[in-house]
Amino acid sequence: PASGELPPIDPTVLDGAVIGFAQVGSESGWRSANTDDIKRAAEANKVDLQFTSAEGDQAKQIASIKTYITQGVDVIAFSPVVETGWDSVLQEAKAADIPVILTDRAVDSDPSLYKTFIGSDFVAEGEKAANWAKKEFADASSVNVVVLEGTTGSAPANDRATGWKNVLGSDTKFKTLASQTGDFTRDGGKKVMEGFLAANPDIQLVYAHNDDMALGAIEAIEAAGKVPGKDIKIVSIDGVKAGMEALAAGKINYIVECSPLLGNQLFQAASAVLKGDTIPTRIVTVESEFDQAQAQAALPDRQY
Ligand code: GZL
Numbered sequence: 001p002a003s004g005e006l007p008p009i010d011p012t013v014l015d016g017a018v019i020g021f022a023q024v025g026s027e028s029g030w031r032s033a034n035t036d037d038i039k040r041a042a043e044a045n046k047v048d049l050q051f052t053s054a055e056g057d058q059a060k061q062i063a064s065i066k067t068y069i070t071q072g073v074d075v076i077a078f079s080p081v082v083e084t085g086w087d088s089v090l091q092e093a094k095a096a097d098i099p100v101i102l103t104d105r106a107v108d109s110d111p112s113l114y115k116t117f118i119g120s121d122f123v124a125e126g127e128k129a130a131n132w133a134k135k136e137f138a139d140a141s142s143v144n145v146v147v148l149e150g151t152t153g154s155a156p157a158n159d160r161a162t163g164w165k166n167v168l169g170s171d172t173k174f175k176t177l178a179s180q181t182g183d184f185t186r187d188g189g190k191k192v193m194e195g196f197l198a199a200n201p202d203i204q205l206v207y208a209h210n211d212d213m214a215l216g217a218i219e220a221i222e223a224a225g226k227v228p229g230k231d232i233k234i235v236s237i238d239g240v241k242a243g244m245e246a247l248a249a250g251k252i253n254y255i256v257e258c259s260p261l262l263g264n265q266l267f268q269a270a271s272a273v274l275k276g277d278t279i280p281t282r283i284v285t286v287e288s289e290f291d292q293a294q295a296q297a298a299l300p301d302r303q304y
């Protein structure tokens with residue numbers, strides 16, 4: 001789907017508008033930066049933002065959306081923790097004539113149930129990570145890989161796995177020894193990597209679905225007396241401050257950026273929807289990718 005452009009914010013429309021946002025949780029540095037940016041943009045546009053965090057629990061996220069429906073907010077926005085299970089609450093919002101905007105993660109529901117989905121192309125992110133690995137290990141005869149998966153059932157976990165397989169799935173040189181969810185958290189990444197190291201003495205590459213799990217893996221690799229970025233290479237996704245610092249320090253080898261700064265686009269979409277303008281059903285965020293030298297150069301200007 002086309003990435004599309006959104007019209008500029010109409011301040012008169014947003015000033016005092018009640019917008020309910022149901023956030024995933026606070027699992028990672030990316031999530032914190034995403035929350036901060038949404039609150040910043042709401043403040044800047046005088047939006048009356050109602051904000052909840054589901055702490056990774058879909059039932060809580062659904063309950064929060066139902067509360068917004070009862071409250072009769074002007075717009076509902078959320079980042080769905082997992083892809084499935086949203087049809088009925090989205091139908092309730094439609095029946096209540098409350099427009100819904102998805103940010104960050106997608107749902108597998110009928111697209112007529114929400115106005116737009118603003119977020120990254122996670123399949124492309126997985127493909128970028130795999131293309132780096134293909135080049136990095138061009139001279140290797142075999143590469144043992146372990147994968148730290150994101151939250152089970154979430155669009156980023158599903159699609160980052162798909163993108164990786166699109167590029168390397170048929171490349172028999174790359175052997176996936178193990179693949180397990182670390183739930184996008186630093187502690188999850190550390191614990192799962194400890195298990196991987198105990199069971200597999202010869203790992204060459206970690207594919208982490210986000211920086212927080214990569215940072216946990218670094219702790220486990222160092223505790224095992226190995227050198228992250230050298231003995232075991234790491235490719236990750238996000239580009240949060242701590243990840244970029246590890247990349248610049250050589251403990252991570254490559255990071256594919258996934259921007260959490262969705263606040264302005266969220267309120268551009270809300271402004272257009274409240275004016276009755278039609279907007280593209282899919283807005284793809286623009287993002288980059290970094291090797292170690294590029295991270296060193298970019299660090300001073302990073303916003304998160
Ligand atoms: C991606 C976002 C993911 C990040 C993780 O857009 O949904 O969730 O990659 C975050 O860091 O926890």
Ligand code: ZN
Nearest residue numbers: 083107108158
């Ligand atoms: Zn899907």
